[in-house]
Amino acid sequence: MRLDYLSIFPGYFDVLGISLLGKAAVNGLVDVYAHDLRDWTHDRHRTVDDTPCGGGAGMVMKPDPWGEAFDEIIGTEPDPSVHVVFPSPSGEPFTQSVAHDLSSVERIVFCCGRYEGIDHRVIDYARSMWTVHEVSLGDYVLNGGEVAALAITEAVVRLVPGFMGNPQSLAEESFSAGQDGLLEYPLFTRPVSWRGLDVPEVLMSGHHGRIAKWRRDESIRLTRERRPDLTDSDVSARH
Numbered sequence: 001m002r003l004d005y006l007s008i009f010p011g012y013f014d015v016l017g018i019s020l021l022g023k024a025a026v027n028g029l030v031d032v033y034a035h036d037l038r039d040w041t042h043d044r045h046r047t048v049d050d051t052p053c054g055g056g057a058g059m060v061m062k063p064d065p066w067g068e069a070f071d072e073i074i075g076t077e078p079d080p081s082v083h084v085v086f087p088s089p090s091g092e093p094f095t096q097s098v099a100h101d102l103s104s105v106e107r108i109v110f111c112c113g114r115y116e117g118i119d120h121r122v123i124d125y126a127r128s129m130w131t132v133h134e135v136s137l138g139d140y141v142l143n144g145g146e147v148a149a150l151a152i153t154e155a156v157v158r159l160v161p162g163f164m165g166n167p168q169s170l171a172e173e174s175f176s177a178g179q180d181g182l183l184e185y186p187l188f189t190r191p192v193s194w195r196g197l198d199v200p201e202v203l204m205s206g207h208h209g210r211i212a213k214w215r216r217d218e219s220i221r222l223t224r225e226r227r228p229d230l231t232d233s234d235v236s237a238r239h
């Protein structure tokens, strides 16, 4: 898998050389390339933004540098096998399902917006050439797409076959298919008693049927309490 990052702060992506992602980069599972968008400007100030047409506060990222960067990094011929990701507050929700879909593609290009956003024609042009995902991590606003791109990268790369040491640990996580879209149950390890707080006895009983039921009940309780949006009617009925 090849990952490219286009940003006016490419240094954000130096961190990808560390920890799990570093290992993946080393063993050739993932190739990472960060690019400075300003390398495709031609004026003395290396300008990437301008005032919004139609007025309004803030600045908009000019289309020209993006287009020239696309030409050099991706190419000038359409190729739907290339996935281009624009993290954006106005994007579609980024979910584990989207992460799973992206984990099997060969190439992802992350376009990190700054200021108020990127000239819309950049996204329209990208949609005419590649497979585009304009995705939101949540209902809040960051200063730019870099942190979102890192989060999306981690969610995707850890699903790449051969990346995680123990694929079974993926199966039991929150939001993975195995949990029926329920939140993960509370986790415990040794010591059994810690600062007057004990591990629930059922988990020490060795009775696998009871343990499985306790965990299921806890997942349902937690999901109902914290994420009523996830417990649609038939899910709650089924549980």
Ligand SMILES: COC(=O)COc1cccc(COC(=O)c2cn[nH]c2)c1
Residues within 6 Å of the ligand: 086, 087, 088, 089, 112, 113, 114, 115, 116, 117, 118, 119, 123, 134, 135, 136, 137, 138, 139, 140, 141, 142, 143, 144, 145, 146, 148
């Ligand atoms: C077409 O895409 C764009 O124009 C993107 O432009 C911007 C502008 C400001 C900030 C960001 C970063 O994304 C978020 O803040 C975000 C993503 N998820 N939740 C919050 C992106």
